[in-house]
Amino acid sequence: MAISLNINGKDISIDADPQMPLLWAIREKAGLNGTKFGCGIAQCGACMVIVDGAAVRSCNTPVASAVGKAIRTIEGISENNDHPVQVAWQELTVPQCGYCQSGQIMSAVALLERTPNPSDTEIDKSMAGNICRCGTYPRIRAAIHQAAEASKD
């Protein structure tokens, strides 16, 4: 059936089963491949997107539940790869294999929008849903602090 979605400020119409996970609608129907598939059971956070301001695991979110909401993906957080979180990620060379990083960045963006100056404990709690097998956690923690500082200017 035809489903209307608002992704990164643009309205699009896709033909999909309403139960199709939002992840596959974003990747296969909207053609935005920055959002990744990791586990399919909302455990790893590779598929994290922001829906109406909240970080959401798109792999087990039915696409129908996102209708009428503002969906943001990694492609939508900046035009030029210069969101403060992206800049901090680059300066501290956070990504290694990079596969989980779209999800990590979306979780971090959602955290900083809600809590502009998070403590280590708040970072740990908010980022606990994202697994990184390359072990970039220490750099992610530092980069979130740096992005928070940069956003104050």
Added chain:
Amino acid sequence: MKFTRRNFLKVSATAAGGLVIGFHMPSKAQAEGLASSTEINAWLSIDADNIVSIATPQTEMGQGAFTAVPMMVAEELDVPWENVRHVFADANRHVNNGDLYTTTMTGGSMTVSRRHPYIMQAGASARERLRQAAATRWNVSLDQVVAKQGMLSAGDKQGTYGEFAADAAAVTLEEEPKIKPYGDWWLLGTDVKRLDVALKTNGTAVFPIDVEVPGMVYAAVAACPVPEGKLVSFDFDAIKDMPGVIQAVELKQTKDTPSFTDLRSAVAVVAESWYQAKNALSAMPIVWDFGRGASISYESQTAEALSLLAGTGTVLRDEEGNPGKGIDKGVNQDDVPGLLEAATKLVVGEVYSRPFEAHATMMPPAAVADVKEDRVDIWTFTQDIGRSLHEVADQLGRDTANVHLHQTYLGGGFGGGFNMDVHRQAAAISAAIGKPVKVIRSREEDIAGDSQRPPVWGTYKAALGEDGLPTALMTHFVGEEKMPNFARSSVANMPYLVPNLRHELSIIQNHVPIGYHRAPGANSNGFIIEQMVDELAQAGDWDPLEWRLKLTEGNEPWQRVLLAMKEKSGWTTDMGKGEGMGLAVVESHGTVAGCVATVSVSRRGQIYVDRLQYFLNSGYVINPLNAIEQAESSAIWELSHAMFGGLDLRDGRFVNTNFDSYPMLRMPDTPPVIEVELVNSEDQWWGGLGEPAGPPTPPAIANAIFYATGTRVRTTPFTKAAL
């Protein structure tokens, strides 16, 4: 066979189906420059604007190959780093031109440590050709021409490399130049940020799962849940009317015995979206013949291992290819049992073990194949593009000349990209349905069918002399038949100078595919050896750090690491109740890696790793920043397995196959302090850096737990340890 840069680019662009994969999206001016660039050799080409494109045959999986290879070439070529662009080496060109790039295998922490001589040579050779070209055009002697930072000069004459590139490509050198020795470097040895970082912060890095080909459909696959088991039948009629379903394809194993270079017996469901394919596959009735594995469990393997450890194993000897320093000639192996029997002070170790671990790369294995009558295009999860290209050609019965395997980034590798058949699956399915197809493994399919890191069990006996140091030592490890050398790593080359030393190995069989796994042997065995050392030190009333210093006297690389630990870690065995410091040193991949762990353990047995300090001696390092990043990464890799890992095998199948039941280290579990110090000997040897910080991590933590609680944890994960 000569390739011009123009032809090379044209082929790549067509092969990629219009997809642009690379680090730098060239601007219009740059694109025009590239089109007019000249290839000096297979590794590099130079355009009119003096931009140098450097090809990398190794895979980029986060470890930094795509920065390290260009750095090594640029060092010798002598060009400004900002002028360097990275390009993917062409696998088809490699395999069809006598392994043009020597090897495309990416693993074992070898891209820099083993490959630097010929990679640096490629840059040096190009530089000398440019100098020769300038000497000829300017009519001056070769020794008057200076090549530096992309410029050629002789007296008042000056020109860019780009101006001489075409001439240089035609030069034949009388003698190839030697590569620069350490100390003459200007770029190597400095902190260089990896070139692929920015692409990985905006979602534009392309992984195999992201590749799209017009007309592509999607496949979900199921192999037998018991490894080695075979497909008997499936009922496609039961699912054929489900939404989007197109076809089911049987994937046939071609060899009688399972092999790493074969397609596993499996079945695929093809649909218009992956979600539909997966749903239909889950609903399709499938009958399997489980085979020999059905009666094997981790419990049965453990019982077998314990029984073997009670007996005598095969003695590891030099003449059997054992590279070990510890059992050099002159070390007495055959008298060890007698000496242990006669010992006045005997230490008998208990059994240590490490379980199966999966790679669980963040990107589940995926591949895209477009099989046409005269041409095959493939994008896949591989750590060896050349090997995988050969395998696809073998699968389809095609000439390698017509198979084009395109590099992408890898969403983690860790050794999982070797014993892998996802590219064969994609090729077989595309051939069967006559359409391009994207195969994605579910996480459960990934972990259940992965080439696992095998379990290891080990124990030891030692006789102590009056000074408390061992006079005789025997270790006995149980490894697995398919990769028995894993059970030797860091055992056979144990550096400790024990006068009478004997290592025994026993082997068990199972049906589980085994694979390389970010230091599989060193990680498992280091855990056992380095706790053994602490137990021996304690029994002999020695400080464990002093014990290691004493028993590695004269071994400069180890002494350097141990002395750094002594001077800089705040080492103590007495931190007070509930807190402890532990250390471990493991040599792997040519690098000596020491770890000091500080832990606290709550009254309820909760373990907190408060601090991890690393001291690494790899001889040389070409990019300290990336060396430290890789040390952090490999440390956390093993920290994760130590705290949370362990696959359980029951009735032949792995039962914990997703992150809910096979948990990984997460941000809140990450120690607040992880420090890495490079303490390099800067002598005539190169060690790898992608793996060595992992192995000393679990034993250092286990030793720290002992000092905090008095309890020794002899297996992982620690979360299940009774404290």
